[in-house]
Amino acid sequence: MSYGITNILNFLNMAVLASAPLLLATLGEILTEKSGNLNLGVEGMMFMGAIASLGAAYSYEQAVTLAGGMPSPLLATLIAAGAAAAAGALGALIYAFLVVTLRANQNVTGLTLTIFGTGFANFFGELIGKQAGGFVQVSAATKAMFGNLDMGALSQIPVLGPLLFRYNWMVYFGLVAMLVMAWFLGRSRRGLNLRAVGENPATADAAGVNVARYKYMATIAGGALCGLGGMYISMSSTACAGVWVHNCVNGYGWLAVALVIFATWSPTRAWLCGLVFGGLLVVRNYYPIPGLPMQIYSMFPYIATILVLVFASIRQVKEHAQPASCGLNYFREER
């Protein structure tokens, strides 16, 4: 293969990998916003998922090793994923309790969650690292579980193999999550009810939908997805790959919040838009423009975010708009 084709393939590969954590967090936030909760705590929940997965996998390995056994990389992976989802869900539960039950301001609560999650993750990351003697990392076998898969013959197909069949499992998980959510929101009865809750909770309530339960469920499930997005960063991304890096999430959560708008609250479009953002994040490594400083490249995704926000506010199609009551709390007896 010529250098040009290899370069394109490598670029696309890296774009897909970079988009994976964004996709998970974006899906989580779409689900949350579909219930009428604007959770700005995505960044915080990603941080919580990131440290929880790493910490849980590490603790499991340490405990088994100490007992004289051989830690199973598969079990470590499952524990990491469970911990990440639980941590994200816990963050979302706090948010949902404050916002749905106590009817606190959604913006303030979400921002607080971001600050809390960031501090929580960095504190425990440093703490475990100090106890581990410098920095914390999982075993090489577990790291390999989060590495790229080898699907035998499939991965060997020219062009298509590297393009489609050589990613880590979380990339495929994200794809499945996207399809499931698209089906759920578009075709299922519960999905219809959820959309009604986000659009017009009084209507959903009058139609016999349990508004509070839907809000809780969607927000918590969304938080779990954000937590998994955080796990991707601490376990699968090349920058961390199973090692705790201070401030590793670093703005990805906010990109996800912007992506939700870019994707106009649609899971399938979230996938496409995630790819675009992923590409912008890594383009400098494959198509460097001579003389253009690296810092300019780093700005690309954020410039795109600003442009997206500008265009999203100009364009007003009913179906592509934010759920009508997103950001507003619902109280049945209000008058």
Next chain:
Amino acid sequence: MKPNAQPDVTKAVEMRNITKTFGPVVANDRVCLTLEKGEILALLGENGSGKTTLMNMLSGIYLQDSGEILVCNRPVTIRSPKDAYALGIGMIHQHFKLVDVLTAAENIVLGLKGGHTVNRREINARVREIAGRYGFDIDPAKKIYNMSVSEKQTVEIIKALYRGADILILDEPTAVLTPQETTKLFAVLRMMKAHGKSIIIITHKLGEVMEISDRVAILRKGEYIATVRTAETTRQDLTEMMVGRRVKLEIDRPVCPRGDRKLHVTGLTCVSREGVTKLKDVALDAFGGEILGVAGVAGSGQKELCETITGLKPIQAGSILYRYTRGGATVEENIAGMSADKIAQRGISLAFVPEDRLGMGLVANMNIVDNVILRSYQENAGMLINRKKYRPVCENMIRELDIVTPGLSTPVRRLSGGNVQKVLLGREILSRPQVLICAYPVRGLDIVSSYRIYALLNAEKQKGNAVIFIGEDLDVLMDISDRILVLCGGQVSGVVDPRASTKEEIGLMMTRIGREKVGGIA
């Protein structure tokens, strides 16, 4: 369910001594109500008399503080709308409870149990079947935001029927309908009654009570007054029970000599930001000493008409000529393209009472004095505002218009709807306008306040000023106006003399221009 209880076959619903309070406000005080099977009961009362609150308890939106509800003679507790549906009670709210971005069918099955997926074909078939039985016209796959008000109401009614409702509650169902649509709705209601459904219709329009109901229950200020047979009562009696004293029901139309042409609009065209033509080639004249009524289905361009001739909205074509006195001479000037600010500086005395009183008309959190100053703060010399000058003006206004307020420093949002409107209208009249434009000036007002507003508008007319009255109640428009301009889909479908036309003629003009029917009214 008690197996030994003998259900009373004649009573669908009985509410006994229902009390509901919101903080210090008693919305319902020991109210009793009985709905018989297969009847249409009108629930009559002024705004704030607690009609909707009472029905919200029947439909599970609120839970009563005390008192009991019996459905088919069995005591029940209705904690949520779901409970209400389980008992066969369905309510069609005044502000429709529909999700705009979903289709009619999706709205209808919302919240229902069933398979995991939504089988649209099966639902559409059942919706069509129900529609056929009662004579509705509906497209199940149409999105709600593409529907007219009357279509939305149809969806709401079918939604209740789809859920197996035998007891239907309609909250002010005709407030948003044209006379033709009202006739159609009443035919459907009679059809449902013939099918054995029991219906409660909340209203404050006496004409409808007399036309459709079998019995009338009257509430006043949260208290239950009486239930009477419609056939055995009169409008005058009902009004007395509703208001608590005798009220003159006729609206005056004083005869005044027609004055100068104050406003002359031609070819007015206005396109919204989304590119939708809101007004097309509108022409109108307003004369001094005359009330010009503007009739039309909601959203036919009334808002745009008000906002263009007051300089609040830019226009694409046409001219708006105002006649006024400048430097002792009477001039006629085109204000198209001028801002409201500039129009005021020219000395054109124009006043506008917008539809959205607390949003566009007054600042809800400011008191009466500050709201009055808002109209004329530019006349103040220097940087500071002299409130002292305005205090007596406001005190005078409160006295003259019987505004009920705890004091001058109370924020206007704490006043009742009628008093808010009096403050707004009072302020505009203070500016001595030659042209007064009022959008829905009596919307949401009770009978007494409404008549007060009619009197104020007539007084302006008698001073020789031109009044433009945008209305929704055709009966009122026909009683008070000297001429009625009918809007239809942003066009003028005609100007008529209310003394020489019928409600049906005007209703027809509201839906079509000439012979051609205008569709797609958003």
